[in-house]
Amino acid sequence: xxxxxxxxxxxxxxxxxxxxxxxxxxxxxxxxxxxxxxxxxxxxxxxxxxxxxxxxxxxxxxxxxxxxxxxxxxxxxxxxxxxxxxxxxxxxxxxxxxxxxxxxxxxxxxxxxxxxxxxxxxxxxxxxxxxxxxxxxxxxxxxxxxxxxxxxxxxxxxxxxxxxxxxxxxxxxxxxxxxxxxxxxxxxxxxxxxxxxxxxxxxxxxxx
Numbered sequence: 001x002x003x004x005x006x007x008x009x010x011x012x013x014x015x016x017x018x019x020x021x022x023x024x025x026x027x028x029x030x031x032x033x034x035x036x037x038x039x040x041x042x043x044x045x046x047x048x049x050x051x052x053x054x055x056x057x058x059x060x061x062x063x064x065x066x067x068x069x070x071x072x073x074x075x076x077x078x079x080x081x082x083x084x085x086x087x088x089x090x091x092x093x094x095x096x097x098x099x100x101x102x103x104x105x106x107x108x109x110x111x112x113x114x115x116x117x118x119x120x121x122x123x124x125x126x127x128x129x130x131x132x133x134x135x136x137x138x139x140x141x142x143x144x145x146x147x148x149x150x151x152x153x154x155x156x157x158x159x160x161x162x163x164x165x166x167x168x169x170x171x172x173x174x175x176x177x178x179x180x181x182x183x184x185x186x187x188x189x190x191x192x193x194x195x196x197x198x199x200x201x202x203x204x205x206x207x208x
Contacts, residue, residue: 043094046086050103053082057110064159066114083107118185121155126183129154130193133181137199149178149194155185172197 060067069079078084083103086092092100150168157165172179175197184191 046091046094049082050086054103054106057107060114061110064156065153066117066159067111068115068118069111070115070118072111079111081107081111117158118155121158122185125158126154129157129181130183133193133195136201137193137195138201147178147194147196149180149196151180151182151192153182157181172200 057067069081072079072081074080075088080088083092084107087104092103095103150171152168168179171177172195178194178196181193181195182190183193
């Protein structure tokens with residue numbers, strides 16, 4: 001049996017990303033408390049857009065693909081995610097201080113952690129994984145030859161639970177389908193390595 005490189009846990013990054021989910025929960029509770037006190041129509045719209053924004057950040061984390069600063073439009077030399085735009089426009093001043101502080105901290109920390117994580121994947125994890133695949137594969141790893149495969153982004157693998165990674169490799173070993181690992185991080189470009197059971201090199205034990 002072949003295996004993908006063992007999931008590398010970056011304690012600080014993963015902890016920060018996880019805490020962002022709890023920050024989202026705190027935000028929701030704060031919003032509900034504020035709503036109980038009665039809001040103006042403009043505040044309700046701000047709450048609605050922020051709820052959607054932080055919900056998307058949470059969903060991305062749970063999908064093993066945390067958002068980064070580069071996922072949002074830039075203004076000058078700065079990325080401008082939704083809450084930062086509200087701070088710059090002054091809309092954030094309509095929010096109670098507790099909610100404003102929670103939004104700013106949560107948005108900043110989750111995007112900072114996501115950016116550090118993505119850079120680590122590009123510079124360390126992806127080259128390591130490609131080297132492992134190259135060592136295990138024979139033939140042209142760029143061609144799927146019309147065969148079925150499960151596609152996965154290299155950026156998602158380090159955050160995936162071990163059992164999910166095991167299921168991916170087991171499916172290849174049992175020749176149910178192949179695995180296509182996408183190494184490109186740029187939209188519209190592809191750099192995929194295809195893994196199939198009949199392309200895996202035989203593993204032999206060596207006696208010394």
